[in-house]
Amino acid sequence: MKGRDIISIRDLKKEEIELVFSVADSMVDIALGKKESNALEHKILATLFFEPSTRTKMSFESAMLRLGGRCIGFSDIGATSVAKGENLHDTVRVVESYSDAMVIRHPKEGAARYAAEISEKPVINAGDGSGEHPTQTLLDLYTMKKAMGGIAGKNVLLVGDLKYGRTVHSLARALSLFGAGIFLISPRELEMPEEVKKEINIEAEGERIEDHIREADVIYVTRIQKERFPDPAEYAKLSGRYRIDSKLLEMAKKECIVMHPLPRVEEIAYDVDSTEHAWYFREAFNGIPVRMALLSLIMGVVE
Amino acid sequence: MRELKIEAIRNGTVIDHITAGTALKVLSILEVDPEATISLAMNVSSRKYGKKDILKIENMELNEDDVDRIALIAPHATINIIRGGEKVKKFKVELPDTIKGIVRCMNPGCISNVSNEPVERVFYVIDKKTPILKCKYCGREMSEFLDYIL
Ligand SMILES: [Zn+2]
Numbered sequence: 536m537k538g539r540d541i542i543s544i545r546d547l548k549k550e551e552i553e554l555v556f557s558v559a560d561s562m563v564d565i566a567l568g569k570k571e572s573n574a575l576e577h578k579i580l581a582t583l584f585f586e587p588s589t590r591t592k593m594s595f596e597s598a599m600l601r602l603g604g605r606c607i608g609f610s611d612i613g614a615t616s617v618a619k620g621e622n623l624h625d626t627v628r629v630v631e632s633y634s635d636a637m638v639i640r641h642p643k644e645g646a647a648r649y650a651a652e653i654s655e656k657p658v659i660n661a662g663d664g665s666g667e668h669p670t671q672t673l674l675d676l677y678t679m680k681k682a683m684g685g686i687a688g689k690n691v692l693l694v695g696d697l698k699y700g701r702t703v704h705s706l707a708r709a710l711s712l713f714g715a716g717i718f719l720i721s722p723r724e725l726e727m728p729e730e731v732k733k734e735i736n737i738e739a740e741g742e743r744i745e746d747h748i749r750e751a752d753v754i755y756v757t758r759i760q761k762e763r764f765p766d767p768a769e770y771a772k773l774s775g776r777y778r779i780d781s782k783l784l785e786m787a788k789k790e791c792i793v794m795h796p797l798p799r800v801e802e803i804a805y806d807v808d809s810t811e812h813a814w815y816f817r818e819a820f821n822g823i824p825v826r827m828a829l830l831s832l833i834m835g836v837v838e
Numbered sequence: 839m840r841e842l843k844i845e846a847i848r849n850g851t852v853i854d855h856i857t858a859g860t861a862l863k864v865l866s867i868l869e870v871d872p873e874a875t876i877s878l879a880m881n882v883s884s885r886k887y888g889k890k891d892i893l894k895i896e897n898m899e900l901n902e903d904d905v906d907r908i909a910l911i912a913p914h915a916t917i918n919i920i921r922g923g924e925k926v927k928k929f930k931v932e933l934p935d936t937i938k939g940i941v942r943c944m945n946p947g948c949i950s951n952v953s954n955e956p957v958e959r960v961f962y963v964i965d966k967k968t969p970i971l972k973c974k975y976c977g978r979e980m981s982e983f984l985d986y987i988l
Pocket of ligand 1: 943944949974975976977
C-alpha cells in the first residue's frame with residue numbers, strides 16, 4: 536500500500552482492510568509503550584487541521600511518535616498563511632515538500648480527495664465534511680473484530696443520529712462488506728437515508744433500543760448533534776432519547792459491547808464504564824495501532 | 839395541431855427535440871459564433887415529447903463533442919448537419935462517462951465551489967438516461983442541471 540491515499544473507506548478492498556488489521560495487531564505492544572520501535576525514524580507526518588479536532592490530531596501524532604517518527608502541522612488556521620488568503624492547493628503543494636505524508640481535516644466536502652490529487656505524497660482524510668473519516672471507520676471495525684473475534688454474522692445496533700451523522704453511513708457500508716447484520720435504531724426524524732439503506736444488510740429498523748438489545752453483539756451509539764436542530768426544544772426531546780445505562784444493559788447479552796466514537800455527552804451513563812460492556816475507551820486506544828499500521832503501510836516501511 | 843415545419847437552411851446545423859424552454863440555455867452552452875445567423879423555435883408541438891424547442895445555426899457544423907455538452911439539459915436532442923440543403927449527417931446527443939467544466943456542483947459545501955481553488959469541476963455520469971451525475975469530490979448526485987450550468 537506504499538504511497539496510497541486513504542480518502543474513503545470505499546477506496547480500500549476487504550483484503551487491504553484485513554492487512555491493516557493484522558499489522559495493527561503487531562503494533563499493539565508498541566502503542567502501549569511496552570515495546571520500542573524506530574520503524575518511522577526520519578519520517579515526517581504533516582497534520583493539516585483546517586478545523587479543530589484535537590483528539591484525532593493527537594491520535595495521529597501519538598501513532599507517529601510511537602514509531603519514532605516526527606510530526607509537523609497546525610490546528611489553528613489563524614496563525615497560518617491560510618489566514619493570509621492562501622488556498623488549499625498552494626498549502627498542500629508547500630506542505631508536501633516538508634513531509635512524507637499528510638493528514639488533512641477540512642470543513643469542505645471533497646477537500647481531502649482534492650488534496651490527494653495535488654499531492655505526490657500520500658494523503659489521509661481525517662474528516663472533510665463529507666462524512667468520510669476512514670481511520671475512524673477502520674478503528675471501529677478493528678475494535679469489533681478484537682472484541683468478537685470476527686464481524687461476519689454479528690448483530691450491530693447503530694443508535695442515534697443516523698441521518699446527519701455521516702461517519703455512521705461509512706461504517707454501515709463497511710459492516711455490510713464484512714457480513715454483519717445491521718439494526719437501525721433512531722428517531723423517525725433522524726432515520727438513515729434511503730441511498731445508504733439500499734446498500735447495507737438491514738436486519739431490522741426501529742425507534743427503541745429495547746426491542747433489539749437482546750440480539751445485539753454491538754451497540755454503537757452516536758451523538759445527536761445540537762447544531763442540526765433549529766428548535767432547541769426538538770433537540771432536547773430527541774437527545775435524551777437514547778441513554779444507555781447499566782440497567783438497560785441488563786437486558787443485553789453478557790458479551791455485548793458498547794461503542795461510541797467519543798466525546799459522549801449523555802448517551803452513555805458513567806455507570807456503564809465499570810461494566811464489561813464498556814468498549815469505548817478501548818475503541819479510542821485502538822485508533823493508535825490502527826493509525827500506526829496505516830502510516831507504516833503507506834510510507835512503505837511495512838509491506 | 840400540425841407540426842411546425844422548420845424552414846430549411848442550406849448549410850449548418852439543426853438541433854431538434856430540445857427540451858421545451860431550454861433552447862436559449864443550449865445556445866449559451868454551445869458557444870456559437872455571435873455573428874452566426876440563428877433561428878430558434880420554442881414550445882413547438884412534438885408528436886414524441888408534447889413540446890420541444892428547435893435551434894438552427896447557419897454555416898456552422900457542430901461536432902459530437904460540442905453537442906454532448908448539451909445532453910444534460912436536452913437529453914433527447916437530435917443533431918442534423920445540413921450541406922447544400924441536404925441532411926448529410928444525423929446523430930443523437932450522448933453523455934460521455936465523465937463531464938468536465940460544464941456544470942458546477944449543487945452542494946454549496948463542496949470544495950469544487952470554493953472560488954479561489956484552481957479545481958476542475960468533474961462529474962461521473964452514473965446514469966446516462968435520466969441523467970444522473972456524481973461529483974468527483976463530494977460525491978453528491980445531481981439530476982437537475984439547468985441552474986448549475988457554468
Ligand atoms: Zn461536489
